[in-house]
Amino acid sequence: MTDKHSEQRFSGSDIQDLQFEIQQFTAARDWKQFHDPKNLAMAIAVEVGELMEHFRWSSTDQSRGILQDPATREAVEHELADVMILLLEFATETGIDVPAAIRRKLAINEARYPVDKARGSALKYDRLV
Amino acid sequence: MTDKHSEQRFSGSDIQDLQFEIQQFTAARDWKQFHDPKNLAMAIAVEVGELMEHFRWSSTDQSRGILQDPATREAVEHELADVMILLLEFATETGIDVPAAIRRKLAINEARYPVDKARGSALKYDRLV
Amino acid sequence: MTDKHSEQRFSGSDIQDLQFEIQQFTAARDWKQFHDPKNLAMAIAVEVGELMEHFRWSSTDQSRGILQDPATREAVEHELADVMILLLEFATETGIDVPAAIRRKLAINEARYPVDKARGSALKYDRLV
Amino acid sequence: MTDKHSEQRFSGSDIQDLQFEIQQFTAARDWKQFHDPKNLAMAIAVEVGELMEHFRWSSTDQSRGILQDPATREAVEHELADVMILLLEFATETGIDVPAAIRRKLAINEARYPVDKARGSALKYDRLV
Secondary structure, three states: OOOOOOOOOOOOOEHHHHHHHHHHHHHHOOOHHHOOHHHHHHHHHHHHHHHHHOOOOOOHHHHHHHHHOHHHHHHHHHHHHHHHHHHHHHHHHHOOOHHHHHHHHHHHHHHHOOHHHHOOOOOOHHHOO | OOOOOOOOOOOOOEHHHHHHHHHHHHHHOOOHHHOOHHHHHHHHHHHHHHHHHOOOOOOHHHHHHHHHOHHHHHHHHHHHHHHHHHHHHHHHHHOOOHHHHHHHHHHHHHHHOOHHHHOOOOOOHHHOO | OOOOOOOOOOOOOEHHHHHHHHHHHHHHOOOHHHOOHHHHHHHHHHHHHHHHHOOOOOOHHHHHHHHHOHHHHHHHHHHHHHHHHHHHHHHHHHOOOHHHHHHHHHHHHHHHOOHHHHOOOOOOHHHOO | OOOOOOOOOOOOOEHHHHHHHHHHHHHHOOOHHHOOHHHHHHHHHHHHHHHHHOOOOOOHHHHHHHHHOHHHHHHHHHHHHHHHHHHHHHHHHHOOOHHHHHHHHHHHHHHHOOHHHHOOOOOOHHHOO
């Protein structure tokens, strides 16, 4: 076996295709043994820490401009990808259907945050009047 | 205007469709003003904290079994969805192409972790021999 | 044995006294078994998530004013205490001398961030010119 | 002005002394302007991410042994110090009395987790029977 391990790649923006590509990568390296939910949740948090590192000392307003620097933009893209890859591995390992989970949570949020009350407000739902 | 705000829903597992659905939800509530990269990165970290809460006192082995409890499983699904929704908002706000970013990062990881060296190892790439 | 478990309390601001008080609390509940470094690190991150929750949608400027609300101030105090208690447990379990570790790190930071170069700059040390 | 900026150092384990030493370091570099509560909370989370990085792929049992490696031990000590320094800065900026906050939270936890019910259990207080 050589380093030129052959893996199938898709194009497009289908989550299940991406999950399949990630699983090929992981399985080829025999990394499933490390990918229990606890480890993956912790690894996600580590990568989110690296994502935040780019923004910790900037004001909220400044943070919109930070990505205009190409090197920072590329670094942030890599961090975002790291978080997303681990999240999709978490979903694969636990059998969670990501699009269904997102749509269920959006429906819950629509009930918690009715447009009339939530418009323009950053209050948590249990404080909305 | 009523609470029965009408939004378009897709089905399937296309990331761009999900991003569109999330943006409808956010725009209808005029929440874009809060969604600069710094705030979103911090909000992602808050939700990852809630995801980790379910696993903090269990061993890594036990963590595989935790999701067999239906109430815990549902709670974890909601946390995963919260993280994913905010990540997709981050990507939308910053103009990052998620599938492209994931595939670019997988290609980097393939170079950093050649199958021959990385198989069965949890070492970081800069420690692989 | 009754709930009125008797524990020694100090006053003052000595870190070792606080560590002793926390250890009494933990030992009385037989919680040492859960307090390996991995679990404690994850628990710290969960509590930091709860600390951040108070600030996620506010601007950096607004965040200075948030603590003027007494209820928020009390909640933030509790979150800060939760993080600190777990950090001190981590130090106790691993045998790390907290004041010595802080002073060693301050010395490193003084070398990395000389006053002349670092004054007024939020740049990381490897970018300081 | 030279790099040999002179700062007062204490010894011992008094939290207020450590806060004073940290404030000297920060003030000399004119960093107070970056140290609003939001930025500090985010910076704490970044450093906790770096602390977790050492444990993410190890089992809970293995995590007890990781610190036997001197280089890892030193790295973990530095991460712990980074978190603690930022937490103490947060307390200084917000005027939170750390020992008082810890003792108040311990008293709350004693009420929430009576020894008889909590002994040997990792359940959250709202699930204790």
